[in-house]
Amino acid sequence: MTDTAMTDTAETIDYSKTLYLPQTDFPMRAGLPEKEPLLVKRWQDMDLYGKLRQDAAGRTKYVLHDGPPYANGNIHIGHALNKILKDVIIRSFQMRGYDSNYVPGWDCHGLPIEWKIEEQYRAKGKNKDEVPVNEFRKECREFAAHWISVQGGEFQRLGVVGDFKNPYTTMAFHAEARIGGELLKFAMSGQLYRGSKPVMWSVVERTALAEAEVEYQDYESDMIWVKFPVASLARPVSGTDGEQPAALSESSLDLLEAHVVIWTTTPWTIPGNRAVSYSPRVAYGLYEVTAAENAFGPQPGEKLIFADALAEDSSAKAKIVLNRLHNVSAEQLESLTLSHPFRGLGGGYEYPVPMIAGEHVTDDAGTGFVHTAPSHGREDFDAWTDAVAELLKRGIDTAIPFPVDDAGFFTKDAPGFGPDREGGAARVIDDNGKKGNANQAVIDELIKRNELFARGRLKHSYPHSWRSKKPIIFRNTPQWFVYMDKELGDGTTLRSRALKAIDDTRFVPAAGQNRIRAMIEERPDWVLSRQRAWGVPIAVFADVDGNVLKDEAVNQRIMDAFETEGADAWFAAGAKERFLGNHDAAKWHQVMDILDVWFDSGSTHVFTLEDRPDLKWPADVYLEGSDQHRGWFHSSLLESCGTRGRAPYDTVVTHGFTMDEEGRKMSKSLGNTVVPQDVIKQSGADILRLWVVTTDYWEDQRLGKNVLQTNIDAYRKLRNTIRWMLGTLAHDDGEEVPLEKMPELERLMLHRLAELDEVVRQGYDAFEFKRITRTLLDFMVVELSAFYFDIRKDALYCDAPSSVKRKASVQVVRHLFDCLVKWLAPMLPFTMEEAWLDRHPDAVSVHLDQFPQIPESWRNEALAEKWRKVRQVRRVVTGALEIARAQKVIGSSLEAVPVVTIDDAALEAAISDVDMAEMAITSDLVITHGKAADGAFTLDDVKGVAVVVEKAEDRGLAKCARSWRYTADVGQDQAFPDVSARDAAVLHELKALGRL
Structure with a gap:
């Protein structure tokens, strides 16, 4: 064959058809909004859930x-x-x-x-x-x-x-x-017991609420300071034989002319007052008003008791000047009995108001005294009940009243403000959750009686029903409770x-x-009862005292009826007689309250x-x-x-x-809500899922257009990596290269898979999904796309069918694909299912597979340590290539021949048997010793390595028409004069196989 004939033959070959280029139908553009519903339907039609259960039968x-x-x-x-x-x-x-x-x-x-x-x-x-x-x-x-x-x-x-x-x-x-x-x-x-305690009550919804049904919102309240006149002072007992009362001291006598001042943000609770609480840990004093500039309130000569730390602030509120007279001890406070500021109103409030010690009292705000209305507050209730034994000794009636009804109106237990009030009962909150006239009615009466010390407004956090978004009240009402501290027969509560x-x-x-x-x-x-209609009833019978009927036969009849008819059976006609059987229906009340949801x-x-x-x-x-x-x-x-x-x-x-991108709570009024249906329609559910698993979900997360775009970008990189693997695996014939015959780079990738397997499994065990996704995404982008795949494209595309390097690389890509797709399947089920079925068209579902079992033999710490050094050198080389490319010295890295000066024995030893030109994706690479050339490229964190980039053409190298590498042996094979010796050998092998 003549030279001309050979040249003509070479020129007629389309070398691209001789390459193992990626081939796949897996699209770069995901089209998730259209594709995902098809996969949902596929899973439903094939009963994926049922297959999962069948496949897992017998497992833990x-x-x-x-x-x-x-x-x-x-x-x-x-x-x-x-x-x-x-x-x-x-x-x-x-x-x-x-x-x-x-x-x-x-x-x-x-x-x-x-x-x-x-x-x-x-x-x-x-x-x-x-x-x-x-x-x-x-x-x-x-x-x-x-x-x-x-x-x-x-x-x-x-x-x-x-x-x-x-x-x-x-x-x-x-x-x-x-x-x-x-x-x-x-x-x-x-x-279970029936009791009377202050519970959180929604007037709007007419029901008791649990703590979990309440949220706190800013709310502006009326606040008032109220004077409680001292009514009497118990004489101290003599220290001799305990029989003769001692004489009162002068300082104690002063207290008989004084008022104890309280502060509250709920004026409407004053009719429910039964005591005033103080703290033995707080310092108190008796003060006298020396000057006043107010329309109402204390006047000169009045004596008032305050916590010392709050006297000045309180006096400023009332626009008065105070002079401190002397200390008031805890013992003196304990001995005081006060009068209710509404004493005599409507024929009520004649009861004594004792002073009681309370753990909840501080001198942080207010006056150092806490108005105690056990009908309207948990701490008030606890302080009152803790003092019951002592109060009974003093002859004080400890019954707790019911001053407010379920609709927020004052009752007869609030004389002067309830049904006996001219114009009708005052109301705390109306049906729309708005403030009623109760606060103003109370304030007006206090002013009338000269018992209002001061008034103001306070914006603070206040409980609201999370359903109606309206403020709630605390009110004493009979409810069904579960004891928290009752001994249960085994020494526990x-x-x-x-x-x-x-x-x-x-x-x-x-x-x-x-x-x-x-x-x-x-x-x-735990308060269990709700005053509603839709739910499971508190299906018990109780007598007038609240004792529950304990009869297993009755219980069984109730449960049998619920099983066949639902809880509606409790409300059906004749239910009481049906369930009670032979019990006296007149004795037992059928509880109609609904259980807390x-x-x-x-x-x-x-x-x-x-x-x-x-x-x-x-x-x-x-x-x-x-x-x-x-x-x-x-x-x-x-x-x-x-x-x-x-x-x-x-x-x-x-x-x-989930907050918006500025960290604000999402709300329709702000227009910053992200609706999952919209995200799915625009981008796909896997984008939403990727956001979830890449967030620190344990904390509040942020979501918006920019956050979603970040996840879309990450998804594209991930998808393209999978797509490239699928394209490469189109040439997978399933051949296995023994581990010991694999090139080091392939063994390094298998070692990395062994390391990643541990990260993935530990991450799923610890519910640390962000750790998994960040690790895998970084691995796919940095270690695969920008390192391993980039390096191996030449061997994968250009090497001969018989090449061990190409076979080993395809095998490793197969393992990479299997591992990554399965590891990511729980997080991105649609995309991984699509990829799996593209690779295995006859498969049922990737979700029926198990995570791969990684052989221990893949681990090779010594190899990994060596290649850490290799990659350090490579980083300096690729850095120099980037500079050369930016300066237009070269276009492709294959046009370059880096000259690398190494002055580090460990690094030189690591690369001694590594084809660094292949690692740097250059046509050649020269290692030198001694002093680096002036202007050589270096990195501060890689000592002892310097690089100068020379052009391959300047070194007399020619470009291979098939692989585009520059070599010295282009043209040596007369059959294929425009390719390198490696590529010519491949072409001969392909020709012998009938593939050329």
Whole structure:
């Protein structure tokens, strides 16, 4: 063949067709909004959930118990965060050898749904009270069922896989029977009692509220300082034989002319006052008014008692000048009896007002004295009840009045302000949550009686109902409670059991343990009763004194009826006689209050974990927002400790709340809400999931357009890496290269997979998803795309079919793909399913696979240490190439021949058997010793390495038309005169195989 003929032959070859270039149908553009619904449908059609259960049969169970969302509207971003985190946990344990079954649940009872139905009634001009209760309850049930269906679809669109065909709901008949049964356990064990205590009360909603149903908002209150006249002073007993009273000292006699001044931000509670509290730890003094500039209030000559630290501030409020006369001791205060400032009003308030010591009294604000109305405050109630024994000795009536009714009106227990008041009873709060006229009525009467010291306004944090967003009040009312401190027959109390259970529970983050512990340590008895219609009733019978009927036969009839008819059976005609049987119906009252919905949700562990054979009790983990320390975590803990002696969970994981990008709370009024449905429609659920798993979800997170774009950019890099691997694996013939015959670079990548496997597994165990995603994303972008893949593209694309390097690299890419796709599948289920099916078209689902088992032989610390040094040298070289490219010295790095001067024995030894030109992706690389050339490129953190970039052409190298590398052997093969010797050999091999 002539030279001309050979040249013509070479020129007719399309070398690109001789390369192993990536080939894949996996698109660079994800199209998640269109593709994800198809995958959801595929999973549903193939019953992926059922296959997961079948595949996991017999494995150790790992149970995440779903905290039930409320079934009354479309899901919001908090729901999305919560469900995605749960799904990641479930999938990660399922793919690590567990039977990890997710059973979604819904909270269905309670005021929000009842409120919605009442709104519908009002719109139609209907009156709820005129509708049979079970007809009303039926509408509530239908409302909840509708939203369960809607939310279930929205959760599945997020990629959540679970038993959505058989979820648990608190309104299921079996659930209502079990909730009622749990309540009866408290009743039969003596933990349930009817009592009268101040509870948080919503006038707007006409019901008691639990702590978890309250949120704190800024609120402007009236504040007043009130004078309580000293009525009498007990004489001290003689120190001799205790029989003869001692004479009163002059300083004590002064007190008989004085007033004790209190401060309060709830003027309407003054009619309920029964005592004034002081602290033995506070210094008090008797003061005299020497000057006054006010329209009302104290005048010169009046004597007043204050905490010394607050006298000056108080006098400024009343625009008076005070002169301190002398100390007032705690013993003197204890001996005082005061008169109520309304004494004689409406024929009431004649009772003595004692001074009592209170732990809650400080001299931080106010006057150092606390107006004590046990009908209207927990601390007031506790201080009063703590003093009961002593008060009874002094002949004081310790009964607690009911000054305010359920609608916020004063009652007959508030003479002069109740029904006897001209114009009708004053009201604290009206039906719309607005301030009534009670405060003003009280203030006016105090001014009239010259007992108002001063007045003002205070903006402060005040409890509001989280449903109606309206302020609540504290009012004394008969309710059903569970004791926190009653001995339970085994030396424990509900409180002590709960505190021990907290110690035995793992909290993630750990701070959650202290938070819930503080709540349990301080919480009052658990108020269970609600005055509503939609829910599980407190299904007990009680006598006039509140004693509960304890009859297992009666209980069984109730539970049997609930099981077959639901809790509606309690409200059906003839229910009382049906359940009581032979008991005297006249003696027993059928309690019609509804159970606190937190008791419902706190009992979910019973009718799910205990009653479903596909689950187990206790749960391995509960995961909810941090507000559930006082909500679901809290009620579940108390319910389970009260009936089973321990928590229903081993681990509690909490997440924060989602804020906007400026750290502000999301609200419709600010227009800064992010709606998950919108994100899914625009970008896809996997983008939302990527945001979730890359956040510090334990804290409050931020979300907005910029945050989403950051995740979209990260997703594109991740997707492109997977796409390149899929393209490369199109040439995978499955051939295995033994580990010992692999090049070092491939063995280094396998070592990295072994290291990453440990990070991934530990991360999933610790619920540290950000650690996993950041590690894997960095690995894919920095170590694969910008290092390993970049280096190996030449061998993968250009080497011969028989090349061990190419075969080993394809094999490593296969392992990389398998590991990364499976590790990421719990977090990005749609994308990883798409990639897996592209690689394995006949596969069922990646989610039915297990995480890969990494051979211990892949670990090679010595090799990793060597290559850390190799990569240090490479960094200096690539840095020099970047400068040369920026200065237009070279275009591609293949146009360069770096001259590398090394003055470090360890680094030189590390690269001694490494093709550094291949590592730097240059056509050649020269190692020299001695002094580095002037102007050579260096890095401060890599000592002893300097680089000068020369052009390959200047060194007489020619460009290969196939691989584009510059070599000295281009043209040596006459059959292919425009390629290097390596590429010519490949072409000959391809020709022999009939592929050219």
